[in-house]
Amino acid sequence: MTRVAILGATGYSALELIKLLLRHPEAEITTLTSRQEGNPSIANIHPSLQGRIDLECHDLGPVAVAARADYVFSCLPHAVTATLVPQLLRAGRRVIDFSADYRLDSAETYETWYGEKHPDPERLGRTVYGLPEWFRAQIRDADLVANPGCYPTSAILALAPLLAAGLIEPDGIIIDSKSGVSGAGRTPKLTTLFPECNESLSAYNVGRHRHTPEIEQVLARASGQPAQVIFTPHLVPMDRGILSTCYAQPRGAPSEEQLLTALRGRYADEPFVRVVDHLPATKDSAGTNYCDITIRLVRGKVVLISCLDNLIKGAAGAAVQNFNLMCGFPETTALV
Amino acid sequence: MTRVAILGATGYSALELIKLLLRHPEAEITTLTSRQEGNPSIANIHPSLQGRIDLECHDLGPVAVAARADYVFSCLPHAVTATLVPQLLRAGRRVIDFSADYRLDSAETYETWYGEKHPDPERLGRTVYGLPEWFRAQIRDADLVANPGCYPTSAILALAPLLAAGLIEPDGIIIDSKSGVSGAGRTPKLTTLFPECNESLSAYNVGRHRHTPEIEQVLARASGQPAQVIFTPHLVPMDRGILSTCYAQPRGAPSEEQLLTALRGRYADEPFVRVVDHLPATKDSAGTNYCDITIRLVRGKVVLISCLDNLIKGAAGAAVQNFNLMCGFPETTALV
Amino acid sequence: MTRVAILGATGYSALELIKLLLRHPEAEITTLTSRQEGNPSIANIHPSLQGRIDLECHDLGPVAVAARADYVFSCLPHAVTATLVPQLLRAGRRVIDFSADYRLDSAETYETWYGEKHPDPERLGRTVYGLPEWFRAQIRDADLVANPGCYPTSAILALAPLLAAGLIEPDGIIIDSKSGVSGAGRTPKLTTLFPECNESLSAYNVGRHRHTPEIEQVLARASGQPAQVIFTPHLVPMDRGILSTCYAQPRGAPSEEQLLTALRGRYADEPFVRVVDHLPATKDSAGTNYCDITIRLVRGKVVLISCLDNLIKGAAGAAVQNFNLMCGFPETTALV
């Protein structure tokens, strides 16, 4: 059994990760960390875990964590994670980081968008981005994997194949994304209070969302083409799910069928990308590690639609997929 | 125009009250109070009010409020209200209080259930309970009206007629109530965070909800019969609405038709109680000041079902109804 | 009192219309039509109307309707309305039509998008489009008003001022719209069954939605500029509300402030358009006749966001606004 630790174990992504790992025949969760006082049992924090796991959350530092686990999933906030990762790596542990700390290549970009000096800048530009469909080989050997953001996964999986194939223009791409509320986290806030966001829809952080540089950088890295995007996230009154509607200018005059074929070809062997003919709904992939993608050609514009579960393919499922790759387990273990 | 003030103007009941009063031809909102810093415009706090009201919230004491308004609606929390009401009354203002401070007759009961010493005990037992269907005459002349709780209104309107008519036993009444989340207020809390309560249903405060003594006391006062109730509130994933399913033992052997006739007779002239044949849904009364009630006789047990909008008939609408009575305006003004 | 009839009175738009008209001091609903058998009481079809209106639905032809009402609101499906309107107009009645039958100028376009021959083609191109903010003068004198579609209203109100001012390019406009489920009507369908669309989000009719030609035609008519749009509607798990996120290329290099000023200037005197600084949520305008609009400039692209209640400003509220204009009543009667 591979011993794993989860740092910051009380949020929604961590909860989903725990549930996935409880089904994993090769992983044993040995350690959960949290700053909550009194070493609460995780099953008291999340009653859905009652009878399924008997583990307390402790406020542990990297040395203590490294002593108890071989693999560390960090669900800590950005700017916190990068203060702990160096020690974990030095202790020989392999880390999958849910935060944005190691996703960007440039400390300057990080500071611009996250408003903080990066605590561990020398690892930027050298860390593997944990999107298996595009960086599988590097993930296998990595000691540190930057688990992708939920919005970026939905956008990149849809756009990268067409960019790589030179079928769309890399400029002026519009990504209109819609997300369930769990993406906003488990800390009580007025904006995610039930009577505020239920029966309502709104855009937020228009032009200022931190996933923008991540999308652009990874699109470029994955496709070999630079890309410039307009990204507009919206909050939808549902628990989970992201749907991204992407608009791009075709290069040349590809037919809808050609575009669909390019997508299908790129993902033919991927276990968790389903290129579909119909217009997918977020419910189709809710609770799963699938990303569903389709394409339409509308009045000369390419319209890509991509759906996934923000907590699974957009967070915990991708992390387990990365973990499987790093450990040499079958990639779909605990995910189907 | 009658000048009115709203104390604690930023919550959901106050928002609903503002919307109702904006339609009231005889009322002018002159004053809104809040402890929020910076004297925020109420239309910035609630964007739904943009262009409809141009008023700031100020942190004002009772003297300042009394100088600006003839009628005061207090949406402040319990134990706070009762520290301000005496001064407002001494200044000759008439007060409609949304809190529980003046609903109970006994300071001891108050302390038992609310965990605090009552700040103004001498007014207990002498304050009118603002349920127009049962205390209309007293409300007209009152300077202080205790606006009823949302759950109590739904339960009392259903049960009191049958108790008064001696058609049900006063003991062992079960009130199984279900409420939308707005009833829990606008302060961010984990329990009312969208991903926690959406797609979920739970009971809370079983056997310990503070509306229990209020229901019992008012049932007794309204019907002339003491009553003892088991009250179980539940949280439902919807914005607004309360449905109370009440179970009582019939006295004698009344038929379903006799019970329904008793209800109909009691409320024949009431503008806001609809005794219906069908099983009402909370949506039927959502956004209105109606309370819908029906009855079934099931295996010898009386089953009463009562629905209302917790923010309107259960709070702001009842307050406007009381205000109309106190001012001598037509009772339905601004409410239909 | 002005006598009004509502044709096709059992759907959601008609229900909303009834509620608005019940508050209208100058209108009396005399007639409701439906093909449902047994002349059902409208209050039995919609229990929310119990005690508020005592009227049956009858299956009446245009002659019978004309005998009972001066103004006729038709909530019938497209292709049906246009078979009745000519007779109503000949009888001297004035008609506000909720269907798409008289919105388009060309019978050919109608046939292309609606798949049917137009029953009354000679009135196309001569019928007033009932968007008061752009065609107020014509509405006042019209005998037949084509009440706008819900999506078109949200898109046109946002885009037309900037097109008219030459601030955005008329080509390649993207309208990414999100709507609550009531927009899909009250006929039971698998796609709008609760367990299908709850907790889910999906695009539908991508590139094929019938509101596309309506948006283009009216944008051109209102702004004096031809326009070509990519329109993508989405279904959102909420009852009501539309949010349209529109993307356009600026012409020249206007600042965000200049764009916002252009919007504000255009709508300064409009009672039901609120140009706001913040990002509006559909909940802000739910239950009202307001349309909230804001603008952002993102990486050189204009992003317009527009919200309204699809059943009110997107249907019944707009109809009452048109009715007020046609009758010479204050335009906001029954709408604030």
Add this chain to the structure above:
Amino acid sequence: MTRVAILGATGYSALELIKLLLRHPEAEITTLTSRQEGNPSIANIHPSLQGRIDLECHDLGPVAVAARADYVFSCLPHAVTATLVPQLLRAGRRVIDFSADYRLDSAETYETWYGEKHPDPERLGRTVYGLPEWFRAQIRDADLVANPGCYPTSAILALAPLLAAGLIEPDGIIIDSKSGVSGAGRTPKLTTLFPECNESLSAYNVGRHRHTPEIEQVLARASGQPAQVIFTPHLVPMDRGILSTCYAQPRGAPSEEQLLTALRGRYADEPFVRVVDHLPATKDSAGTNYCDITIRLVRGKVVLISCLDNLIKGAAGAAVQNFNLMCGFPETTALV
């Protein structure tokens, strides 16, 4: 591999069953039946199954089914199932029936509540009720198992231990149940249309729900005590989950702790019943095969609260648990 068939494969319970069986290492789904024309692929009916199962639905009779499968799960409606079961059993197949056809002991009771003559009356009274917590031994050897109703499972698991222990009175038990909308099935109906039941709560079939005799009969059989219940189901705006609040008169004067201990003792070894201290929410057991139960003593009345996922522990999960028992597989296979 054990070959299994699912009859009536297009509904929500069948969908959940397919998903569970896809995870089952010993089961192979060989056959899906449906009367839908054109032998549709199940993955086209439920896009969530795309890429997970490649099987068409065919309209097959019992002989054809028996030729293809060893175990048959029937998700057909009541009165249909019992016309097919005899042939399946004669062919030596073992059947798990989701309908109510074999749950009741008496053809007369069946006819009273279901309004139809029972097609296979001689099996009534001899068929095992598939509630493993109470009839495990009989299930193991049964050729036909009547899979329990969702409401009955929630009520019986809570009440039976206390009845069996003589801790509550068997008369006048009130079961106030609340269910998500998936329980109403996948056939489009006005009552389960999104805009009708969203943001609304209502009781339905008060005093007339068909699960009433099932609850009473099985409570008596399980506990050895006759029982008489008042059962009130409610529809809650959520996809899945049942919460039953049960009220009973204690026998003697047991303490809350004694009652909780009795529950805990009874279910100590059960893998899927969690007796908890806190008040459970339906979300805690959503997506799982758990039933969560707690108890409170309120003013001398026993209040039991029980939660489960109506599609899993209330249908497909229970069926797989029964299947595991019948096959001698570990009982929790595919369920944790």
